[in-house]
Amino acid sequence: MFKKILIANRGEIACRVIRTARRIGIATVAVYSDADSDALHVELADEAIHIGPAPAQDSYLQGERIIEAACNSGAEAIHPGYGFLSENAGFAAACEEQGIVFIGPHSSAIASMGSKSAAKRIMEEAGVPLIPGYHGDDQAPSHLCEEAGRIGYPVLLKATAGGGGKGMRTVATAAEFDEALAAAKREAQAAFGDDRMLVEKFLAGPRHVEIQVFFDQAGHGVYLAERDCSLQRRHQKVIEEAPAPGLTEDLRKAMGEAAVRAGSAIDYRGAGTVEFLLDNQNRFFFMEMNTRLQVEHPVTEMITGLDLVEWQLRVAAGQDLPLSQQAIAVRGHAFEARIYAEDPERDFLPATGVLQTLRAPAESAVVRVDTGVREGDEISVYYDPLIAKLVVWGETRAEALHRLGRVLPQYRIEGTVCNLPLLYNLATCSAFLAGPTHTRFIEEEHELVFRTGAADKASQLHPAALALLLHKSRHQTTSSSDPYSPWQERNAWRMNLPAAHRLELKWNEQCYPADIEQSGDHYRVTVAGDTVMMSATLEEETLHITSAGHRVRGTLAHADGVYTLYLAGGACRFTEVLADTGEQQRAEDTGLTAPMNGRVVTLLAAAGDTVTEGMPLLVMEAMKMEHTIRAPAAGVVERFHYAAGDLVAGGAMLLEFSAQAE
Template structure:
């Protein structure tokens, strides 16, 4: 076993690897950019080496600097984590040339699976079932489009060197193909330095099921069950679980044996994940193999009781696998929810900000939080906006799901928008509880998950208003000098000879509501436009108890700054008080959506200045937090000019386009 290990990564995975290394008595070395000088992984490591400016291409992606840091500190091995250099065959070879152990598979295996098209050919020769598609070398756009036309739409464009949803686009018709191809190629080139594409038939209702495999250098290989990763947005996983619901022992063995067969076809060693599309009829197809540890590996650890990072280190040091296939047992069920700084209601737009308040749920044998940030840390524009991974376990899927909902309701994050309320709504949605899973789950159940239905709004707005009202009363304490019996010490809207009525404006479900609340003596009557609701309610601490039409319920109120979330059994309600209109709001560019959604870089201008455009036409592309964002024309009109050029940095909210709507004066 090694005595010193360098972790060539950042954030939660660097902290995760350090934790296992410390338990094994291995000294650790962190690397960091200027942006991460005070990061948690730097503080946890025994040593830390600065490797460059914030952009990953100038720091974490520079393999020569990472290797030099290992040589300078005497590290015998490098763990790449996931992302960055983890699937870079050149880096693996450079480690070997420098006499440093790369904690991962051989470079030849990374090469074999690094190109999705080449991987498909290898798997086809190995007898692994494949999704129909074009995996050829000819990258002429006309050839790619003809392949799509021939197999029929919808199709999926995928970067051959890709992963994590980068360089991937669904194409539903021939008319969308050219724009989707150009966008996928740009994104792939920026993320992987390679814009080659493959085209696959898009299965409309498949499940995304992946198998965790492990091989050693002694010719042995095993699978550690499977994970269902079907719930995704932008082709990136949101909630993962293990084992996959509805998996029979026979299908598990068939998929597991196929996954090990795929690994052996490329002489694999170390941790890997073979990803399959599982169709409704039980047939499954090879998608790709990730030659690294996966973000969602903790759910496998929870149901097997194994530390997969420890397995990686043991295999990399030349040891045999700790267990044989017959020794691997499964217990219970686990979920992982990825906590992101992102605006789920705004197409999951990534967000930046300072974590002014951060209070995760208490960890236990049932709840685990993997994170790389602390209160006060900044979510930077330079890296993925993940805050943490929330992992829960229990004896059954139903009980584990209850653990997940409870832990999400306890998560408190202030200073940036997050997806916690979205995750809670997803986890408590009836179709998810019933495991009606496929990769289109979020889109198909969008109205349910986002509580956008009229009945949701009608029922939840009064509760949000009362929660805000009682919270404000709770924060106010009567002055000690006041007579406790005087009406001036009350907070129930008392007025001499007037009704006990209070008025407040709240924003809920992306709408503004003017609410009037009348105190009836033992309940409140809430007026929302023409609707009226009577609610008996009380707030004790953060527990809101209420009764509507004889139905008593209880929820948890989370307040962070000026934002509130009320967690109920049927979902989460996010709301805040609408600030008074001072007449100073600058709406320039907002109506047309022609401002930068966040800090980022201009990638490409898609039309010339002076061009007449139609509504919805793509005008420019910007990149932020590893994702492309296309700015489109809000209406028919003319692009008079652009305020920024490709390669320039822009601040969130900056106006990007001088746009003149058609028929404007």
């Protein structure tokens, strides 16, 4: 076994590897950039070595510096984690040349699967089913467009060196092809240093089912059940589960054996994941093979009771696989929810900020939290906005999903926008509870997922208004220090009349006045012309409501001026509309502002250009994802305030724009 290893990564995977290595007696060396000098993985490691400035291309993607750090520290092996250099064949080969063990497959296997085009050809020879598409070397835009027409729209553009949804675009018509191809190539170049693309037939509503495989140095391979990763946004996973629901044992076995066959075809070593698309007729097609550990590996660990990182370390050190295929048992069901700093209500724009409050649910044998950040840490523009992974287990799928819905509201995050309400809505969604979903579920079931329908409005606004009132009453301050002063009263008391309150809520981008009359703990709540009689108390963060004999318990979270009320029927996210006193200066509508902290990638227009509504003007990038700024109406671009390559703060004016008079 190794005495010392270096972890060439950051965040929660670096922390995970360090903890596992420590448990089995291996010393660890961390690497860090300027932005990560005080990071959790640096604190946990036995040693830490600085490797460069904050941008990943100047630090975590500098393979020579990382190998130098390993040599200078005496590390015998490098664990690449996932992302960054984990699937870089050149880096793996450089490790091999220096006599350092790369904890992963050989460089030749990575190279085979690193190009999606080459991978398709290998899988075809191995008898693994493929999606129809073009995987050739001719990368001329005109040829790719021609191939898309031959395949038939809609098609999917994918970076040949890609993963994690980067460099991927769905194209519905030929008219959209050129813009989508340019964006996908830019994103692929930024993320992987390779802008080559392949074109595939877009399958409507498939499931994304992947198989965890493991091979030892002798070439013996096993599969460790499967994971369903169909709940996605922008081709990136949101909630994963294992095992996949609704699969027959024959289908499960066929997919597992195909995955092992895929690994054997490239003489694979270590942990890998073979990803398939499963159509509505239960036909599966090879999508790609990730030659590394996956972000969602904890759900496999929860149902098998195995530590896959320990397996990686032992196999890389030359040991045989700890178990045979027959000895691998699956018990129960597990879910992983990815908690991101992002705003689902603004097309999942990544967010930044300092984690002023970070409280996670208590961990146990059935609840696990993997994270690489602490309270006070910054979610920066430089890296992936993943805050944590919340993993739960249950004897059955229903029990595990119920547990996920119960523990999600226990999270408290302040200092940045995050996706907790969306995750809760998904975990409590009847359609998800019923069984398998598909990769376009969030897009196609937007009203259901975001709880914006008429029924949600009727069930959420009244409790939300009352919760806001109780929260304000508890936290209201007074100018009197006399506890017996009438100015200490916060119940809107009126002589011979019920106490009256007037609030205004913003929910689903609309404002709703709320009139509340109070008599003790009893309230008459009127919102949107509908009146409901309720009694309620707010104890810490728990709201107890009774209406017409129906008792309901919810959890109220408040962060950065945004309230989230978690009810059995879903999460209600709202803000209070405060009176306009004229003290805030109004910005003139003369330009377009940055929706996030990020970098200007390219300008798609020039000062003085006349443009039409919806025309792309510039592209911003943050945390490896691109966002296109478009003209809000027909008009003229007056001037740009930033150039390509400039860093921009969220809310900054990007350009000045004059709309044409109608």
